[in-house]
Amino acid sequence: xxxxxxxxxxxxxxxxxxxxxxxxxxxxxxxxxxxxxxxxxxxxxxxxxxxxxxxxxxxxxxxxxxxxxxxxxxxxxxxxxxxxxxxxxxxxxxxxxxxxxxxxxxxxxxxxxxxxxxxxxxxxxxxxxxxxxxxxxxxxxxxxxxxxxxxxxxxxxxxxxxxxxxxxxxxxxxxxxxxxxxxxxxxxxxxxxxxxxxxxxxxxxxxxxxxxxxxxxxxxxxxxxxxxxxxxxxxxxxxxxxxxxxxxxxxxxxxxxxxxxxxxxxxxxxxxxxxxxxxxxxxxxxxxxxxxxxxxxxxxxxxxxxxxxxxxxxxxxxxxxxxxxxxxxxxxxxxxxxxxxxxxxxxxxxxxxxxxxxxxxxxxxxxxxxxxxxxxxxxxxxxxxxxxxxxxxxxxxxxxxxxxxxxxxxxxxxxxxxxxxxxxxxxxxxxxxxxxxxxxxxxxxxxxxxxxxxxxxxxx
Amino acid sequence: xxxxxxxxxxxxxxxxxxxxxxxxxxxxxxxxxxxxxxxxxxxxxxxxxxxxxxxxxxxxxxxxxxxxxxxxxxxxxxxxxxxxxxxxxxxxxxxxxxxxxxxxxxxxxxxxxxxxxxxxxxxxxxxxxxxxxxxxxxxxxxxxxxxxxxxxxxxxxxxxxxxxxxxxxxxxxxxxxxxxxxxxxxxxxxxxxxxxxxxxxxxxxxxxxxxxxxxxxxxxxxxxxxxxxxxxxxxxxxxxxxxxxxxxxxxxxxxxxxxxxxxxxxxxxxxxxxxxxxxxxxxxxxxxxxxxxxxxxxxxxxxxxxxxxxxxxxxxxxxxxxxxxxxxxxxxxxxxxxxxxxxxxxxxxxxxxxxxxxxxxxxxxxxxxxxxxxxxxxxxxxxxxxxxxxxxxxxxxxxxxxxxxxxxxxxxxxxxxxxxxxxxxxxxxxxxxxxxxxxxxxxxxxxxxxxxxxxxxxxx
Numbered sequence: 001x002x003x004x005x006x007x008x009x010x011x012x013x014x015x016x017x018x019x020x021x022x023x024x025x026x027x028x029x030x031x032x033x034x035x036x037x038x039x040x041x042x043x044x045x046x047x048x049x050x051x052x053x054x055x056x057x058x059x060x061x062x063x064x065x066x067x068x069x070x071x072x073x074x075x076x077x078x079x080x081x082x083x084x085x086x087x088x089x090x091x092x093x094x095x096x097x098x099x100x101x102x103x104x105x106x107x108x109x110x111x112x113x114x115x116x117x118x119x120x121x122x123x124x125x126x127x128x129x130x131x132x133x134x135x136x137x138x139x140x141x142x143x144x145x146x147x148x149x150x151x152x153x154x155x156x157x158x159x160x161x162x163x164x165x166x167x168x169x170x171x172x173x174x175x176x177x178x179x180x181x182x183x184x185x186x187x188x189x190x191x192x193x194x195x196x197x198x199x200x201x202x203x204x205x206x207x208x209x210x211x212x213x214x215x216x217x218x219x220x221x222x223x224x225x226x227x228x229x230x231x232x233x234x235x236x237x238x239x240x241x242x243x244x245x246x247x248x249x250x251x252x253x254x255x256x257x258x259x260x261x262x263x264x265x266x267x268x269x270x271x272x273x274x275x276x277x278x279x280x281x282x283x284x285x286x287x288x289x290x291x292x293x294x295x296x297x298x299x300x301x302x303x304x305x306x307x308x309x310x311x312x313x314x315x316x317x318x319x320x321x322x323x324x325x326x327x328x329x330x331x332x333x334x335x336x337x338x339x340x341x342x343x344x345x346x347x348x349x350x351x352x353x354x355x356x357x358x359x360x361x362x363x364x365x366x367x368x369x370x371x372x373x374x375x376x377x378x379x380x381x382x383x384x385x386x387x388x389x390x391x392x393x394x395x396x397x398x399x400x401x402x403x404x405x406x407x408x409x410x411x412x413x414x415x416x417x418x419x420x421x422x423x424x425x426x427x428x429x430x431x432x433x434x435x436x437x438x439x440x441x442x443x444x445x446x447x448x449x450x451x452x453x454x455x456x457x458x459x460x
Numbered sequence: 461x462x463x464x465x466x467x468x469x470x471x472x473x474x475x476x477x478x479x480x481x482x483x484x485x486x487x488x489x490x491x492x493x494x495x496x497x498x499x500x501x502x503x504x505x506x507x508x509x510x511x512x513x514x515x516x517x518x519x520x521x522x523x524x525x526x527x528x529x530x531x532x533x534x535x536x537x538x539x540x541x542x543x544x545x546x547x548x549x550x551x552x553x554x555x556x557x558x559x560x561x562x563x564x565x566x567x568x569x570x571x572x573x574x575x576x577x578x579x580x581x582x583x584x585x586x587x588x589x590x591x592x593x594x595x596x597x598x599x600x601x602x603x604x605x606x607x608x609x610x611x612x613x614x615x616x617x618x619x620x621x622x623x624x625x626x627x628x629x630x631x632x633x634x635x636x637x638x639x640x641x642x643x644x645x646x647x648x649x650x651x652x653x654x655x656x657x658x659x660x661x662x663x664x665x666x667x668x669x670x671x672x673x674x675x676x677x678x679x680x681x682x683x684x685x686x687x688x689x690x691x692x693x694x695x696x697x698x699x700x701x702x703x704x705x706x707x708x709x710x711x712x713x714x715x716x717x718x719x720x721x722x723x724x725x726x727x728x729x730x731x732x733x734x735x736x737x738x739x740x741x742x743x744x745x746x747x748x749x750x751x752x753x754x755x756x757x758x759x760x761x762x763x764x765x766x767x768x769x770x771x772x773x774x775x776x777x778x779x780x781x782x783x784x785x786x787x788x789x790x791x792x793x794x795x796x797x798x799x800x801x802x803x804x805x806x807x808x809x810x811x812x813x814x815x816x817x818x819x820x821x822x823x824x825x826x827x828x829x830x831x832x833x834x835x836x837x838x839x840x841x842x843x844x845x846x847x848x849x850x851x852x853x854x855x856x857x858x859x860x861x862x863x864x865x866x867x868x869x870x871x872x873x874x875x876x877x878x879x880x881x882x883x884x885x886x887x888x889x890x891x892x893x894x895x896x897x898x899x900x901x902x903x904x905x906x907x908x909x910x911x912x913x914x915x916x917x918x919x920x
Binding site: 032033034092093095096099160161162202204206208212213214215216217218219220221222223224225226227228229231232234235236238239240241242275278279282283284285286287288289290295298299302303304306307308309310311312313314315316317318319320321322323324327328329330332334357358359360367368402403404405428431432433434435 | 699762
């Protein structure tokens, strides 16, 4: 089955494909906020219907949280490869809403400095990305009447909220979901002209810590000085999480953190990463990580600890002289190599407990734990895919690391025994998780073409 | 003019007086939140109308913020005393609303362990308190046709939001507002049976600190490790505000902090203050202030630093792996003796600036500054009032300190050259500034009777 008419079909169909993506982006499928539960279900229904229209046997599968979409297509017998495509249809919350220049769920094509962009929540993370492979399937099916190989699709609705239903779902449906190789589309290009296969993914450990001091909010005049302020306790804990060299102080934290091989260090060096420009683009100039590490190491191969949110006392307009009863922080750790999330959780909790005064209380809330992933780049499929990507883009494709956590790759390996390949077309300036998220129309268009080529390369 | 029929009249009128207070409590006059501006105006109108009904020449006087109520009554000539009565009609915000057992602005009489209580926001701080002197005026006027001495009333609407309009208003109306002595009703009993005249008041310095790191919220995977997290910067600043002995570390902070006289130390010792019970009542057991100080010192005569609120990143339900652009804390200092609020503000800001990394920014927002007050207890009026209070209550009245800040006493002295006497009937368990605020009906009733007696003693 020849590739050229498929690519031509993709080019001709781009306006219609863009409008289909817009339809999906109009559904506010924010998974972390229970108020949007019906919208998550609506997004799943929309995707299942679209996959059915391409000839897939597609179903919306309930979970205790938001549903999964599972679809099966392509030749079911024979000796060709069997690929599992993964994406997620849920999106991040939109606050602070005031910083958006348009309604996050009223997407539009806008002119950007590097061409047209699709603006809207989820345009890049991950609706725009998952629609690149769906549109590639559509073009193959439309031109050749069938897919080039056996394909299973798994679309999740809880990726942005810790994926609580994912592990049980994979376990319960292991036979149905296990393929030869998983294709995960939730990562980025290395730069505007350089496609990438991500071969290292940081893991993620999420913890919420709540310190309770007095059993109610107090008047800071009447009790200030005598009663312990839980914000003071929490601030000391957070301040102690990094030492003066930027290293994380949780005991045992660096167990299982490997140094880069010289080969990988050289390859990264050759990428000519602009660390200064990377920081400057977000208004900073000083790398905040471990002293003596390059910025690429800080974001790709070194573990971190971040406070993602903190709240205590009166945070509204004006001033309230309250001595708060409670203070809460959401704290996450990005993990690398062989770091053990559960061991780090226990060590972190013990470290926190040791700093809580005897008459204060601490509660922990678990927001997920996933180890880092290192991909099986020796599989010949990696070189085939790398060649296909290099045919589509101006520069040769690179093997890179990624600071973001995509726990699914780890679960595919540990639960289904299946390796993953991570290919995506996002860009660093896509503003994912931030106001004014966008996806380059070029990413969308060449992304669809890339998948058409990768399918040809792997099926051939 | 005899006192007994006035006291009898107060007893008979208590149900009607309680209902009048309820009317005032139903007006949600939260001064710090601009959304309640019309309600603040409504509370002022209600009070002016009530004072007019008692024969006062009362007016609602505009300010750039919420209005003042000013009223003049009693014999205008002659040699009797001229007293200025002060209270405030604005109230604290009500959040967290979920912890209230009833609508904060739908007050009711409830049964408490020590008798009936009036439950609702402002019942104690300060609407219930200011109505004690208004009801005393009503009883005097009703029984004798006139007040026992010349009285000016000043009711403020911005006490809970830093009193931005107070100083200009006092300066512009100095001649009209200056009396022989100010009577301030915004303090408490020493305990259930022991009335108090507060002779030491802590001052208050309010600061809001905002740290900006990256110029937008970032994905903590993509940037975590490389970009500075402003919560981390703010936590270090807060953690450094106290040393290991509980002392505040702002340079020069203890300049002008005097040790107690042996006489005052002895009197406080004789009060038999139950420090353990005081902490236990709010769920704590370990005094959090300076090592080696008694709990009464911590709350009455020692300065403090508290975080009243902190917010940064995603604080909603669930988890968001954001690396926040900004983090903000509201920080206040309680001041004593001759501490200079403006010098401390400058020292605090310099200390914070020195801890902000070169590529982060810090902004400060001023939430008011008032020095501590020490009262002129040598004035014979203090002993007269102490005698009058001792006649009403089971125990003799005490001279005490107060941890709360009532800047008005300092302004009366510095701007009008007028001394103040602070008498109030609040209790430590009134939950002011907290959910489920209440005022004992006994405080209200005996408070009204106390003012009737104090008026008789000072006028006689």
